[in-house]
Amino acid sequence: MVAVFETDTYWQYHNDLLPAVQGTRVYFKQVTKDKATTKRIVGPIPREMRGDTITIYPTIMWDAGNAYEKKTFSLKFIVK
DSSP: OEEEEEESOEEEETTEEEESBOOSOEEOEEEETTEEEOOOOBOOOOGGGTTOEEEEEEEEEEEETTEEEEEEOOEEEEOO
């Protein structure tokens, strides 16, 4: 399994527009037959975003050779 993360939250650092979450692929580690885990760090988040809501859209892809399935989720976080 693999996940790709997208967001609609960006912030400006100098002349660069930075996303709240990195969009590169993350691979899952199989823990048991029915459970796999992965980890993606969100940020850094500037102090000016306190109280804002960040939405992250992970797309999970299950690969079975020639067949695969993918599903996109929506996760919301309030910056404290």
